[in-house]
Amino acid sequence: xMLIECPWCGPRDQSEFRCGGEAxxxxxxxxxxxxxxxxxxxxxxxKNPKGIHHERxxxxxxxxxxxxxxxxxxxxxxxxxxxxxxTSPVGDGAAAEAGAExxx
Amino acid sequence: MSRYSIFTLARNxxxxxxxxxxxxxxxxxRPDYDVIIVGGGGHGLATAYYLAAEHGITNVAVVEKGWIGxxxxxxxxxxVRSNYLYDASAGLYEHALKLxxxxxxxxNFNVMFSQRGVMNLAHDHHEARDLKxxxxxxxxxxxxxxxxxxxxxxxxxxxLNRDPAIRYPVYGATLQRRAGTxxxxxxxxxxxxxxxxxxxxxxxxxxxxxxxxxxxxxTGVETTRGRIGAKKVGVVVAGHASVLAAMAGxxxxxxxxxLQALVSEPIKPVMDTVVMSxxxxxxxxxxxxxxxxxxxxxxxxxxxxxxxxxxVIEETLVAICEMFPILSRLSMMRQWGGVVDVCPDASPIISxxxxxxxxxxCGWGTGGFKATPGSGHVxxxxxxxxEPHPINAxxxxxxxxxxxxxxxxxxxxxxx
Numbered sequence: 001x002m003l004i005e006c007p008w009c010g011p012r013d014q015s016e017f018r019c020g021g022e023a024x025x026x027x028x029x030x031x032x033x034x035x036x037x038x039x040x041x042x043x044x045x046x047k048n049p050k051g052i053h054h055e056r057x058x059x060x061x062x063x064x065x066x067x068x069x070x071x072x073x074x075x076x077x078x079x080x081x082x083x084x085x086x087t088s089p090v091g092d093g094a095a096a097e098a099g100a101e102x103x104x
Numbered sequence: 105m106s107r108y109s110i111f112t113l114a115r116n117x118x119x120x121x122x123x124x125x126x127x128x129x130x131x132x133x134r135p136d137y138d139v140i141i142v143g144g145g146g147h148g149l150a151t152a153y154y155l156a157a158e159h160g161i162t163n164v165a166v167v168e169k170g171w172i173g174x175x176x177x178x179x180x181x182x183x184v185r186s187n188y189l190y191d192a193s194a195g196l197y198e199h200a201l202k203l204x205x206x207x208x209x210x211x212n213f214n215v216m217f218s219q220r221g222v223m224n225l226a227h228d229h230h231e232a233r234d235l236k237x238x239x240x241x242x243x244x245x246x247x248x249x250x251x252x253x254x255x256x257x258x259x260x261x262x263x264l265n266r267d268p269a270i271r272y273p274v275y276g277a278t279l280q281r282r283a284g285t286x287x288x289x290x291x292x293x294x295x296x297x298x299x300x301x302x303x304x305x306x307x308x309x310x311x312x313x314x315x316x317x318x319x320x321x322x323t324g325v326e327t328t329r330g331r332i333g334a335k336k337v338g339v340v341v342a343g344h345a346s347v348l349a350a351m352a353g354x355x356x357x358x359x360x361x362x363l364q365a366l367v368s369e370p371i372k373p374v375m376d377t378v379v380m381s382x383x384x385x386x387x388x389x390x391x392x393x394x395x396x397x398x399x400x401x402x403x404x405x406x407x408x409x410x411x412x413x414x415x416v417i418e419e420t421l422v423a424i425c426e427m428f429p430i431l432s433r434l435s436m437m438r439q440w441g442g443v444v445d446v447c448p449d450a451s452p453i454i455s456x457x458x459x460x461x462x463x464x465x466c467g468w469g470t471g472g473f474k475a476t477p478g479s480g481h482v483x484x485x486x487x488x489x490x491e492p493h494p495i496n497a498x499x500x501x502x503x504x505x506x507x508x509x510x511x512x513x514x515x516x517x518x519x520x
Contacts, residue, residue, distance in 0.1 A: 001413045015415040019405035021359065040505040044357035044448055048346035050408045073360075073407050 005081045008063045020056035022046050023068045050074060054088050105301030107212055127293060128300035133307050136333035137165045139487060140325055141340060142312050142348060144168025145177040146288070147465055147472065148340040149295035149306075150480020151487070153211075156302035158481070159488035164304045165334075166296075167327060169311035173292030176342050179442035180473040181365050181399040183378055183389065185222045185283030187242050187249050188515040192498035193451060194245035199495050200478025201282060207477055213294030215286050216392070222283035223252070223261065225381040225427075227272040235278045238515060242280070252277045263374050263430045270426055272384050285378065285389055291476055315351045321460035322352075336461040338487050343408060343443025345466035352459050356466070357504050358445045361402040362412035363470055366439035370394030374430065382514070384423035388431075396431055398424055402444065402470060411441040444469050449509035450516040454483055454496040463487050464501065471516050 002014040028034060028042055047053070053073045058066050070080040070088045079090040106112060106125060116124055139155060141148045144166045155161040166172075184204055186197035208215050226232040235251070242249035257277045258266050264274055296306055307329070314326035315337065324333035339348045343360045370393050380387035387399045400420040403412045417439065425432040447453065447467035452475070454465050465483045468475065478495070485493040492500065503509055 001415070014413060021406075036505040036507075040357075041355065044504045045355035046346070046357065046359055048356070048359050048406060049350075050344070050347050050360075053406055055406065071405075074409060076407055076409050 002076060002078060004057065004069070004078065006059045006062060006065075007067050007081055007083050008065055009059060012059070012062060016059060016061040018058045018060045020058055020066065022048075023054040023056045052079070052090065054091070056084075105297065127297040128306050130308065131305045133165060133167070133310065133327070133329055133332050134305065136324075137305075138163040138334070139336045139338065140164070140332060140334040141166045141338045142325065143175075143339065143341040144172035144292075144296075144306060144308065145175050145340065145342060146173065146291045146295065146476040147177075147342075147468075147479045147483070148338070149173075149292055149299060150476055151338055151340060151465070151483045152304045152306075152480075153295045153299040153302070154481045154484035155488060156299055156304055159484060161488055162303035164299070165307055165332065166299070166304060167307045167310045167312060167325070167332070169309070169328075171308050172296050172306060173289055176442040176444065176472065177288055177292050177476075179365065179440055180288055181387070181389065181397050182285045182288045182391075182473060183222060183283070183380075183387070183399075184217070184286055184474040185280050186247050186474070187222070187224070187238060187278065187280045187283065188512055189238050189241050190510055190512065191245060192510050193512050193515065194242065194247055195495050196452075196478055196482070196499070197475055198245065198247050199481065200475045203477035203481060204286065205282075207286075207291075207294070211294035211298045213290060213297060215290045215294055217284065217286045218392075219282050219284040220377050220389075221260075221279055221281045222378040222380065223257065223277040223279050225257070225277045225379060225383075226275045227381070227383045228275055231383060232276050234514060235276075239278050248280055248282050250279050250281075252279050261375060261377055261379055263428050264379065265427055265429055272381070272423075272426065277379075283378070285391075288473060291473075295480070312348065312351075315348070315462070317352060317459055317462075320458075322462045334461075336463065336487055338463045338465060338483060340465040340483070342466065342468065342472065343445050345445045345464070349464070352457070352462060354457060354459070356453070356464075356501075357448050358453075358467055359406050360408055360443050361404070361446055362407050362409060362441040363402045363444045364400040364412040364416060364439060364441045366398050366400070366417065366436050367391070367395040368398070368431065368434040369437050371396070371434065379427070381423065381427060384427065386420050386423035386427060388424060388428065395437065396434060398436075402446065408443050409441070410443055444472075446470070448504075450512045451510040452479070452499055453501050454479065454486060454492070454499045455501040456486065456490070456492070457501065469516065
């Protein structure tokens with residue numbers, strides 16, 4: 001059970017939120033030139049790491065806004081909460097692509 | 105392997121059961137094997153068993169980071185059924201169910217397979233239409249399945265709430281009479297004993313930390329007990345599938361989630377079947393010890409923590425209390441979580457990979473236990489022949505590029 005710090009509402013119970021899965025997946029721009037395998041990679045394939053994970057969360061029963069979280073998937077410890085379009089202050093380098101993410 | 109029988113039981117009783125031999129050895133790993141199975145759960149042990157028993161490949165090791173059957177094999181709610189919607193799934197799960205029906209004799213180990221029936225409840229007209237469609241699809245595939253109306257459901261399981269005014273009243277149900285439950289630990293132990301007797305090395309407390317790949321082909325695995333060479337490697341590690349795949353540079357369409365279950369204090373027999381409800385997200389059966397075995401849902405975030413959130417349990421128990429008012433005062437004795445590997449189409453991946461000699465069996469999500477014998481059987485075929493068995497051909501990894509998904513969300517639900 002997690003206490004989640006919504007960037008807009010402050011600390012709230014986890015049951016108010018929905019997890020939206022892996023963050024910083026950038027929608028490809030060259031969609032017509034992509035192979036089926038490249039589409040599969042974008043649509044279905046996920047990092048699913050054991051350790052540091054950047055993910056999207058939605059404050060469903062609150063302000064109804066999306067934000068990002070960096071969390072350790074082994075301990076469930078929340079390492080950082082940051083807004084859409086920002087880069088995680090904690091990272092494994094993967095978050096460097098965060099700037100390219102389109103606003104939700 | 106000494107065969108178990110009424111006579112060996114009597115003979116050992118005379119010596120206070122102090123002279124039973126170990127059911128399997130605990131050998132040191134050899135430097136090389138023909139096949140290494142990574143993951144000593146039910147599916148991995150079954151794979152090793154069928155490699156030896158059906159394909160004559162006995163130079164095999166099963167490497168397990170903890171103890172065999174200590175992961176999801178020992179954490180599920182032991183339900184076995186095959187009433188899936190699509191032809192591909194029906195083929196796979198019915199193949200498994202047929203193996204279940206002869207498994208105790210095949211393994212000479214009592215897996216306590218009890219065909220007590222599984223009911224899937226409907227609470228309204230629309231759900232009933234959906235479930236009747238599944239009944240018809242099952243029957244076309246030769247799977248026993250029938251529709252029970254409200255009164256038949258209440259007769260079949262009298263402890264169900266018969267109040268028509270509750271939020272989710274009983275409307276009807278599907279019933280698969282050949283479905284039921286099995287003893288989960290016994291499945292792991294039975295396959296381990298059978299595989300060991302045919303020469304398979306079962307190596308516990310041995311975690312795989314890397315995969316040796318040279319020129320696009322697997323040559324062995326790095327483990328906490330040193331390197332072990334192998335011509336072929338089958339990865340059957342459930343929630344850790346993505347971690348192992350990453351060692352081979354592969355990405356999988358899998359997210360790992362906690363899935364919880366819990367059991368009550370034991371009570372006298374009140375329920376001789378399995379009841380599941382997708383709408384209220386709860387399912388329940390009674391173990392031979394008398395505990396009510398209750399399955400909850402997954403937590404929606406990724407986690408490898410083997411524990412879930414309390415709100416998920418609360419939601420499940422709210423539904424259980426309404427469905428079965430008789431259980432509302434029971435204390436819950438134990439609660440636990442496992443890490444399940446959820447695929448986007450709620451179907452497994454039993455497949456070759458782009459790396460020669462490396463095979464994957466994963467993505468069973470919330471419902472792998474029921475498929476244990478069939479999964480091991482077709483995966484052994486895939487490894488031995490380097491091509492899929494016709495039954496698991498539709499469950500290849502490349503279906504995510506081709507688009508030929510096997511979307512079983514309705515039949516998979518959360519139950520396993």
